[in-house]
Amino acid sequence: MLPLTKAVTVDYTKRRRRKKFVFSVNIPGKRMYFISANSEEERESWMNAISTTIKTQKTDKVSVKDFKVLSVIGKGSDGKVLLVKELHSGKLFAMKTIKKSILADHEQVRQTMSERNVLMRVRHPFLVGLKYSFQTEEKLYMVLDYAPGGELFFHLRNSKFFTESRTCLYAAEIILGLEHLHKMDIVYRDLKPENILLDKHGHIKITDFGLVKTDLNKKLGGKTKTICGTPQYVAPEVLKNEGYGFSVDWWSLGILIYEMVFGVPPFYSEDQEEQYILILTGELKIPFFAKDSTKDLITKLLNRDPKTRLGSGGVEEIKNHEFFDGVDWEKIYNGGYVPEFIPTIKERDDLQNFDEKFTSKPISILSKKNKKKSSIKISQNEFQGFSYIGEDEGLKLLEQQIEGIGIKEENTKEIDLTEKENN
Numbered sequence: 001m002l003p004l005t006k007a008v009t010v011d012y013t014k015r016r017r018r019k020k021f022v023f024s025v026n027i028p029g030k031r032m033y034f035i036s037a038n039s040e041e042e043r044e045s046w047m048n049a050i051s052t053t054i055k056t057q058k059t060d061k062v063s064v065k066d067f068k069v070l071s072v073i074g075k076g077s078d079g080k081v082l083l084v085k086e087l088h089s090g091k092l093f094a095m096k097t098i099k100k101s102i103l104a105d106h107e108q109v110r111q112t113m114s115e116r117n118v119l120m121r122v123r124h125p126f127l128v129g130l131k132y133s134f135q136t137e138e139k140l141y142m143v144l145d146y147a148p149g150g151e152l153f154f155h156l157r158n159s160k161f162f163t164e165s166r167t168c169l170y171a172a173e174i175i176l177g178l179e180h181l182h183k184m185d186i187v188y189r190d191l192k193p194e195n196i197l198l199d200k201h202g203h204i205k206i207t208d209f210g211l212v213k214t215d216l217n218k219k220l221g222g223k224t225k226t227i228c229g230t231p232q233y234v235a236p237e238v239l240k241n242e243g244y245g246f247s248v249d250w251w252s253l254g255i256l257i258y259e260m261v262f263g264v265p266p267f268y269s270e271d272q273e274e275q276y277i278l279i280l281t282g283e284l285k286i287p288f289f290a291k292d293s294t295k296d297l298i299t300k301l302l303n304r305d306p307k308t309r310l311g312s313g314g315v316e317e318i319k320n321h322e323f324f325d326g327v328d329w330e331k332i333y334n335g336g337y338v339p340e341f342i343p344t345i346k347e348r349d350d351l352q353n354f355d356e357k358f359t360s361k362p363i364s365i366l367s368k369k370n371k372k373k374s375s376i377k378i379s380q381n382e383f384q385g386f387s388y389i390g391e392d393e394g395l396k397l398l399e400q401q402i403e404g405i406g407i408k409e410e411n412t413k414e415i416d417l418t419e420k421e422n423n
Helices: 040-056 106-121 152-159 164-183 247-262 272-281 292-301 329-333 363-367 395-403 417-422
Strands: 009-013 021-027 031-037 067-076 079-086 092-099 130-135 139-144 196-198 204-206 412-416
Touching: 021 040, 031 040, 067 092, 067 363, 079 139, 106 130, 106 139, 152 196, 164 204, 164 247, 164 329, 247 292
Parallel strands: 031 412
Antiparallel strands: 009 021, 021 031, 067 079, 079 092, 092 139, 130 139, 196 204
């Protein structure tokens, strides 16, 4: 039997005894296994399967020790986001850390658990996925997909504004991401450039699910009343405390499209109270040079009446708008359009697409102990069930195939998968 629970590394190996497609599995202190496959594609498949099996069998043992911290790449009100490398696979991930002591009350704890639960459930090309979650006595950790293109906010700030064609692709991908959440009965509530990431190909990924509301229809009758969100992007019905639903996400989309095309949000003020007044009553001013379809889309998304706002009757209302004429939505989902902008990434761990105010922070600050304490005693029991590890589909079958290979007790052993398949 191949003892994968004790394996540490899976790696490429040079040709051995006329076998071309060879890789190794290292069991420290015991033996090295050399495994040959039929083709390069098959070798990649087996390496990925075995790496995932190693992770899966160590569900209760995943910890910070399994990762090397490379840099700080973000910071929020409740913690940091780090670029990390998984030691056994060499893969890069984004690790979100949250100090339990800053969760001010039981509601914040529930919201954090809700974020983890949503991340665990979502599977979509334009939504960040969760790979692991685990905890210590002091902190919570969520290991997420890494998007090396950085925040949309970073690129928007550098470019000042985007072309309408570039905006159209981003908006279309965001719409599909939000549609997926809405189908899962989840309202997102925090759409803004800082929460939109770019992958290495230039496609978007929505991140930070800290303000999501789940079971909107199932348990809440289609409405919730919590006042939350980022001031520039909050819908008027949220401020009125009237109760609101999925339509708040379409309002935020309208604000975001306006900002991408014109460089600033439409109702922005440095004075927060004045900004709220502008959101509730301010005139929507759209520059004269915008295309008619752009003006019309923004106007209909920023309709202050959520009952008649574009999208209130379903996402198809937005998809069918003239602004998206010619868009093949299936092609959008499959990443078939080549983005107008592709981030420059020289190396896997290239940080040029992240703000220096984050990346310049010394990693040593991560070891400093938090002095801020919650005024409310939070029980460790409230974080029960937080740990999670993702599993690839079909993994159990692959694991059975791997463990079914007979092994003799030797320092090195060669396994020929081609022979196994021919028998």
